[in-house]
Amino acid sequence: MAAKFEGIDFYDIDSLLSEEERMVRDTIRGWVEDKLMPIIGDAYVDRRFPKEIVPELGELGVLGANLPEKYGCAELNNVAYGLIMQELERGDSGIRSFASVQGALVMYPIFAFGSEDHRTEWLPKLATGEAIGCFGLTEPDYGSNPAGMVTRAKKTSDGWLLNGAKMWITNGSQADVAVVWAQTGDIGDVKTIRGFIVPTDTTGFSARDQKGKLSLLASDTSELVFEDVELPESALMPESSGLRSPLMCLTQARYGIAWGAVGAAMACFHESLLYAKERIMFDGPIGGKQIQQVRLADMLTKITQGQLLAYRLGRMKDDGTMTPQQVSLAKRANVDMACDIAREARRLLGGNGILVEYHSMRHMANLESVYTYEGTHDIHSLILGQTLTGVAAF
Amino acid sequence: MDVIVCVKRVPDTETRIKPSAAGTEIDSSGVKYILSPYDEFAVEAALRTVEAAGSGEVTLVTLGDAAGSETLRSGLAMGADKAILLEGSSTMDGLATAKALVAEIESADAQLVLLGVKAADDDQQQVGPMVGTLLGRACVTGVTSFTVTEDSVRCHREVEGGVEVVEASLPAVLTITKGTYEPRYASLKGIMAAKRKPMETKPAADVAARIAVRSLTSPPARAAGKIVGEGPDAVPELVRLLREEANAL
Numbered sequence: 001m002a003a004k005f006e007g008i009d010f011y012d013i014d015s016l017l018s019e020e021e022r023m024v025r026d027t028i029r030g031w032v033e034d035k036l037m038p039i040i041g042d043a044y045v046d047r048r049f050p051k052e053i054v055p056e057l058g059e060l061g062v063l064g065a066n067l068p069e070k071y072g073c074a075e076l077n078n079v080a081y082g083l084i085m086q087e088l089e090r091g092d093s094g095i096r097s098f099a100s101v102q103g104a105l106v107m108y109p110i111f112a113f114g115s116e117d118h119r120t121e122w123l124p125k126l127a128t129g130e131a132i133g134c135f136g137l138t139e140p141d142y143g144s145n146p147a148g149m150v151t152r153a154k155k156t157s158d159g160w161l162l163n164g165a166k167m168w169i170t171n172g173s174q175a176d177v178a179v180v181w182a183q184t185g186d187i188g189d190v191k192t193i194r195g196f197i198v199p200t201d202t203t204g205f206s207a208r209d210q211k212g213k214l215s216l217l218a219s220d221t222s223e224l225v226f227e228d229v230e231l232p233e234s235a236l237m238p239e240s241s242g243l244r245s246p247l248m249c250l251t252q253a254r255y256g257i258a259w260g261a262v263g264a265a266m267a268c269f270h271e272s273l274l275y276a277k278e279r280i281m282f283d284g285p286i287g288g289k290q291i292q293q294v295r296l297a298d299m300l301t302k303i304t305q306g307q308l309l310a311y312r313l314g315r316m317k318d319d320g321t322m323t324p325q326q327v328s329l330a331k332r333a334n335v336d337m338a339c340d341i342a343r344e345a346r347r348l349l350g351g352n353g354i355l356v357e358y359h360s361m362r363h364m365a366n367l368e369s370v371y372t373y374e375g376t377h378d379i380h381s382l383i384l385g386q387t388l389t390g391v392a393a394f
Numbered sequence: 395m396d397v398i399v400c401v402k403r404v405p406d407t408e409t410r411i412k413p414s415a416a417g418t419e420i421d422s423s424g425v426k427y428i429l430s431p432y433d434e435f436a437v438e439a440a441l442r443t444v445e446a447a448g449s450g451e452v453t454l455v456t457l458g459d460a461a462g463s464e465t466l467r468s469g470l471a472m473g474a475d476k477a478i479l480l481e482g483s484s485t486m487d488g489l490a491t492a493k494a495l496v497a498e499i500e501s502a503d504a505q506l507v508l509l510g511v512k513a514a515d516d517d518q519q520q521v522g523p524m525v526g527t528l529l530g531r532a533c534v535t536g537v538t539s540f541t542v543t544e545d546s547v548r549c550h551r552e553v554e555g556g557v558e559v560v561e562a563s564l565p566a567v568l569t570i571t572k573g574t575y576e577p578r579y580a581s582l583k584g585i586m587a588a589k590r591k592p593m594e595t596k597p598a599a600d601v602a603a604r605i606a607v608r609s610l611t612s613p614p615a616r617a618a619g620k621i622v623g624e625g626p627d628a629v630p631e632l633v634r635l636l637r638e639e640a641n642a643l
Contacts (some may be wrong), residue, residue, distance in 0.1 A: 004408050006426075019464055025587045031579055061582030084582075160571060310477035 001091035003274055005033060005090065008266050012306050013311055017079065024080040028087035031060060036091040041356045043218040049094065050218065051174065058129030062088070062099055064107035064162060071111070071123035079314035082259035086310070090267045094219030095367035096260040101170045104252035106133030109179050113195055113237040113245055134175035134207075136166035136224050137246045143168070143393070144379050146181070147190045147232030147243055151226065153182035153236075160184075160196065160236065162204075162229040168373070171223025173207045175200050179237075180226070181246045187220075195240035196231060215369040220246070251324045254374050258313060258330035261338035262306045265368060268338075268345035268360045269299045274347055286348075295348050299341050306334045323338060325387045332380035339367045395450040395542065396504040399474070400495050400525065401433040402484070403458055403465035420610065424481070427494040429465050430601040432510025434472075436570040436575040438548070439506050441473045441578070443542060445499040451475040457494050457598050458484040470588035471580035482598025487605040489522025495521070497599035503562045506547065511536050511571040522569035532562035538573025548564045 007029065014022060035056060045051045054063075057063055066081040067073035076084075081103075089096035107126050110118050125131040131162045142148045151164025162182060172178075177199045185192025198205060216262045273296060276287030286292050316322040342364035346353040353361055373375050376385060382393045405411060406426040414421040429437070437454070444450040454469045454477040456462045466477035474535040480494055499507060507529070517537070526533025534540075540549040547566050551558045554575070562568075580588075622631045637643045 006408070019467060020585055023468060023580065023588075024582055027580050027582070027585065059581060060579060061584075065582055069583070069586075074581060074586055076586065080582075178559060306637075 001025065002232065003133065005029065005267070005270055007304055007308075008269060009310065010300055013307050014141075016311060017083075021077070021080045021083060024076060025059065025087060026082040028062065028084050029090070031056070032091040036088075036101070038094060040092045040095070040218060041359075042363055044094075045217075045338055045356050046216045047213075049174065049220045051100065053095070054098075054129040054132065054276050056129075058127060061127075063125065063127050063129055064103040064111075066103070067107055067123065067127075068110050071119055072127040073107075073123070077314075078255070078317040078383065079311070082256065082314045083261040085256040086263035086266075088090055088263065089245070090263035092218055093264055093363065094216045096256070096263070097216065097219050097370075098362065099330075100253045100256045101135055101262070101382050102129075102133055105135035105249050106177070106179050106251050106255055108230065109135075109195055109199065109240070109249050113240040115199065115234070115238050116227055117234070118197055118237065122342065125199060126177075131176040132171055132174050133177045134169050134171040134222070134224070136172075136178050136180040137250075138166060138168050138183050140167045144376060146189060146246065147193075147252055149181065149183055149193065150181070150187060153183045153184050153194065153196060153231075155184070156230070160225040161232045162196065162230040162231055166224040168210070169207070169224050170224045171220055173209050173220050174223055175207070178205070178224060180224070190243040191241070193243045194247070195237040196235045197229065197237060197377050198226075198229065199236060202229055202231070217365075238239065247324070251327050254331040255313065255317060255322075257353070257370060257374055258334045259310045261334040261367070262303065262369065263330075264363045264370075265299070265303050265306060265334075265338040265341040268342045268363050269296070269303055271359055272296060272345040272348045275352075279350070281292050292348055294334070295344050297387045299344065302337045302341060306337050309333060325383060326379040326390045328375065328383045331375065332377055332384070335367065336363065336377060339364070341372055342367050368371055395444060395447040395505045395506070396453070397443055397450065397453060397508060398499050398502060398504045399433065399436045399440045399469070400499075400507065400509045400521070401437065401454055401456050401465060401469055402510070402515075403427050403428045403456065403462050403512055404430045406433060407408065407514055411612075413612060415525040416625045417609055417611070418607045426479040427461065429468050430510050430514040431577075431593075432512055432514060432571060433469075434510075435572060436508040436510050437469050437472055437474060438575040438577040439537075439540070439568075439570050440506070442575070443459055443506065447542070452593065453478065454618070455480065455495060455498055457482055457491055459638060460595075463595070465593045466593060467588050468580060469577055470593070471583060473580075473587040475591065479593065479595040480598035482600075483603070485605070486516060486518070486607055487603035487604040488518050489524055490527055490601045490603040492521050492524035493601045494598040495525055497601075498596075498633050499525075500529060501597070505566075505572040506542070507531075507567045508567050509567070510634075519569075522567060524565035529565075529567065532564075533568070534560055534562050534570045536571045537568045539575070540568060563618045572634060 012328045024193045061074040065074045065076045154161045180196045180198050184194050205224045206225045274294045309330050345360035386392045406428045409425050412421045440452045452474040454474050509522040525616045534549045542552050548561050555568045622628050
């Protein structure tokens with residue numbers, strides 16, 4: 001039985017958190033320990049999203065936790081929200097992805113760009129988990145370049161006609177509602193991209209799980225197809241205006257990922273440290289060997305740096321001063337850090353590290369997706385490059 | 395139906411305890427404190443009682459220093475309605491603790507006072523029965539579940555080899571132990587609501603403690619294991635030692 005996860009706090013970052021923020025973190029930490037850890041290994045091996053946890057996440061108030069109380073949400077600040085993402089991803093990136101998509105990519109756009117009717121219709125049931133949502137932006141040929149999307153919404157006499165396809169859609173096949181981004185004008189015109197709320201039981205809508213993944217196995221990833229999907233006028237989110245709107249959603253989700261990656265890294269470090277102290281080789285614990293001590297020291301250093309980055313980003317988000325470029329830096333740095341730590345942790349664990357009862361290899365495989373989605377590492381490099389030089393490379 | 399729950403702030407049961415330099419208390423540096431797990435059962439029991447009754451309030455009371463407010467806040471986040479922090483020293487003297495609590499709660503007209511069966515730190519099991527005695531009310535200890543009727547409370551207790559059902563007249567004092575009251579998670583909305591719930595801080599009644607800790611030491615380090623040999627040849631000796639020295643067979 002592994003020792004209870006108690007977090008890593010070498011720089012006393014706890015003292016920078018409010019009592020409430022710590023309570024939120026500890027609540028989610030306890031839930032992950034008691035409810036998620038016992039099932040996540042099997043769910044992963046069985047390639048199954050553990051849907052049974054959704055009502056529990058709803059009851060806890062995890063879904064859309066930083067949105068207003070009047071829509072059934074907990075109205076937490078962004079640091080508390082970030083800590084939730086950290087703790088969920090300590091369990092599994094796929095579970096954090098579920099919560100990120102539901103909160104930042106479905107509930108946030110409905111809140112920010114939807115009509116009041118949209119908000120009152122959808123937000124309360126998305127908050128409880130009674131309804132599951134997905135977010136359709138990426139297309140087979142338009143990943144890093146969403147501006148070129150070819151999914152079209154054509155104006156009709158009494159609404160919209162939607163045609164096209166989306167890919168890499170988390171929660172796609174489970175969803176009750178999809179937030180779909182479509183071109184309403186000429187292909188390539190970023191100003192005429194608009195957002196639509198599409199109930200998944202609408203005729204012409206279909207979703208199919210993508211097979212053959214080697215990462216995020218406890219999460220559903222799907223392809224969405226729209227074949228002459230007829231939507232009423234009211235399906236359009238009135239405040240959505242151009243590519244800017246989905247990019248604002250991505251900023252929200254990337255913010256959560258910057259925190260979540262710290263959680264995955266902490267899980268790997270925690271497991272490595274325990275193992276290094278207990279695994280006996282050459283008459284002593286491997287933690288007594290310099291090579292493992294260097295690994296552990298590197299992990300601790302990088303996690304501490306990542307924690308401070310996420311913490312400061314959160315305070316700036318709450319102050320209203322955070323920029324998307326700062327989010328890019330944190331998403332890029334922290335996920336890269338977590339990828340390195342997961343890989344080193346798996347190596348420290350030796351042969352045992354390839355077994356599912358240890359968690360580092362699962363995190364290692366998951367983090368390759370996290371490294372790639374929500375703006376690849378490379379795209380975030382180019383965003384920062386553009387910020388520094390004023391020259392856009394894409 | 396109003397219920398009062400007396401709670402205590404204790405070191406997290408996962409914490410590795412070290413004596414302080416003075417050797418009479420624990421070294422609190424780096425120690426995380428929590429609401430005593432037995433008291434969590436009591437809070438859960440109180441919440442379910444009020445929910446079943448459809449009306450009433452759950453009030454938490456603790457004795458201790460200012461940090462007790464954090465412990466109270468976690469009970470409020472679970473759903474309790476209000477909290478009272480009696481500022482004073484937490485003590486080993488169960489009677490002094492009980493007197494300080496009773497001074498606060500005797501005037502309240504709550505039909506039930508609940509406590510954890512014991513504090514997770516000092517394990518004394520004194521305060522609950524003493525509160526019952528000082529209040530002159532019926533007291534049932536080690537309750538795993540209970541139901542309230544018009545003027546009495548039916549309690550289940552796990553006793554050696556069976557379950558005992560006892561009935562006590564109200565008002566009553568119950569100490570709760572592990573049973574049906576698996577504590578709920580504080581929801582995030584509950585945590586946000588907790589900071590808006592009333593919490594009163596007042597000095598604890600001045601009660602002199604008559605018991606003091608004179609020394610606190612760690613248990614002796616475990617002796618190194620013994621290797622009796624290798625392979626099948628070692629089995630007879632291993633069995634002999636297990637039988638004669640360890641009394642395990």
